Amino acid sequence: MRVLVDGDRGYIGAVLVPFLQSAGHEVVGLDAGWYDGCDFGPQPTGYVQRTGDIRDVVPEDLDGFDAVIHLAAISNDPIGHLNPGATYSVNAHGAIHMAQMAKAAGVPRFLFSSSCSLYGAGGDAPVAEDGAFHPVTPYGESKVMAEQGLSALADDTFSPSYLRNATAYGSSPRLRADIVVNNLTGTAYTRDEVRLQSDGSPWRPLVHVEDIARAFLAVLEAPRDVVHDQAFNVGRDEDVVQIRTIAEQVAEITGSPVSFAEGAGPDSRNYQVDFTKIRTELPAFAPQWTVPDGVRQIYRDMTTRGVTVSEFEGPRYVRLEKIHELAAARRLDLATLRTIG
Numbered sequence: 001m002r003v004l005v006d007g008d009r010g011y012i013g014a015v016l017v018p019f020l021q022s023a024g025h026e027v028v029g030l031d032a033g034w035y036d037g038c039d040f041g042p043q044p045t046g047y048v049q050r051t052g053d054i055r056d057v058v059p060e061d062l063d064g065f066d067a068v069i070h071l072a073a074i075s076n077d078p079i080g081h082l083n084p085g086a087t088y089s090v091n092a093h094g095a096i097h098m099a100q101m102a103k104a105a106g107v108p109r110f111l112f113s114s115s116c117s118l119y120g121a122g123g124d125a126p127v128a129e130d131g132a133f134h135p136v137t138p139y140g141e142s143k144v145m146a147e148q149g150l151s152a153l154a155d156d157t158f159s160p161s162y163l164r165n166a167t168a169y170g171s172s173p174r175l176r177a178d179i180v181v182n183n184l185t186g187t188a189y190t191r192d193e194v195r196l197q198s199d200g201s202p203w204r205p206l207v208h209v210e211d212i213a214r215a216f217l218a219v220l221e222a223p224r225d226v227v228h229d230q231a232f233n234v235g236r237d238e239d240v241v242q243i244r245t246i247a248e249q250v251a252e253i254t255g256s257p258v259s260f261a262e263g264a265g266p267d268s269r270n271y272q273v274d275f276t277k278i279r280t281e282l283p284a285f286a287p288q289w290t291v292p293d294g295v296r297q298i299y300r301d302m303t304t305r306g307v308t309v310s311e312f313e314g315p316r317y318v319r320l321e322k323i324h325e326l327a328a329a330r331r332l333d334l335a336t337l338r339t340i341g
């Protein structure tokens with residue numbers, strides 16, 4: 001298939017693109033390029049990379065594609081809080097705009113990178129795809145708005161699917177330090193302590209970034225009737241864990257002790273997720289990673305590359321820090337979250 005991947009130069013995109021290429025698909029990327037240079041090892045090659053904003057795409061840009069994989073977004077809560085209006089503009093209206101343009105261009109499939117964070121403050125039972133949405137942040141709300149807008153476009157010619165990814169972990173050529181497993185492993189490496197930012201009690205579903213790529217590939221190649229206007233929680237039941245459990249695993253693997261950041265209290269995002277649907281309806285999705293293996297992978301790659309504390313906690317690996325850096329250099333307008341120039 002010929003596939004346009006937007007957000008291809010981010011954390012998930014940099015793992016997904018080579019994965020699609022090795023499955024025989026032709027990839028074209030589209031990205032604003034905010035994190036160009038935030039490298040953790042060599043970048044993917046061998047495909048066309050377009051630079052631009054998803055909100056400016058016109059149908060002609062999408063002529064001749066068999067599918068769009070839509071990753072481009074404000075990808076976490078802290079950036080979402082900076083300017084909720086602009087976050088909705090990228091994450092909800094931008095996603096719906098991309099889908100409208102894809103549909104107008106005759107692209108039959110649209111895979112949306114959604115998030116389990118739309119379940120937000122869940123109860124004690126694991127939530128399945130038909131569970132209620134209780135987003136607790138503009139980021140989570142934006143994913144609900146996007147899914148609802150995309151679903152309204154579904155018809156005989158256009159099949160959107162919603163991959164509600166658990167929180168990712170694992171190495172990527174565009175590593176992020178602001179997601180929990182990577183963060184705890186990185187503080188073990190750079191500070192010799194596994195420093196918790198919350199009291200560790202919340203439940204969180206996790207999935208390796210390469211297994212997210214496996215899920216996108218499985219949905220891309222699935223029969224239309226299995227994925228048409230369908231949501232899938234992406235992860236494994238075994239990897240729904242309390243954050244303190246992750247911290248203990250990181251401590252055991254790295255030999256660094258667990259500590260608590262000043263003022264660490266409970267976290268309002270607390271949910272357990274049920275992964276029965278993806279396991280039963282998309283058997284081609286066969287996740288390969290466990291959290292301890294992912295911790296060992298990140299720790300090994302950090303050791304190889306010699307990451308410093310200031311690098312790990314700065315703009316290279318923390319998305320919010322990079323956004324602030326771009327805004328200070330007048331390369332990004334925080335009011336609109338648009339590249340300047």
Ligand SMILES: NC(=O)c1ccc[n+]([C@@H]2O[C@H](COP(=O)([O-])OP(=O)(O)OC[C@H]3O[C@@H](n4cnc5c(N)ncnc54)[C@H](O)[C@@H]3O)[C@@H](O)[C@H]2O)c1
Nearest residue numbers: 007009010011012032034053054072073075113115165168
């Ligand atoms: N990483 C996770 O744990 C996780 C979990 C669930 C869902 N997701 C979703 O998966 C997607 C990718 O996440 P990621 O971790 O790779 O994030 P990331 O921040 O590393 O990458 C996002 C990419 O999108 C690009 N982008 C942002 N706004 C754009 C715009 N308006 N036009 C063009 N490009 C734009 C950025 O330049 C960046 O390269 C996001 O939609 C995110 O919400 C991520």
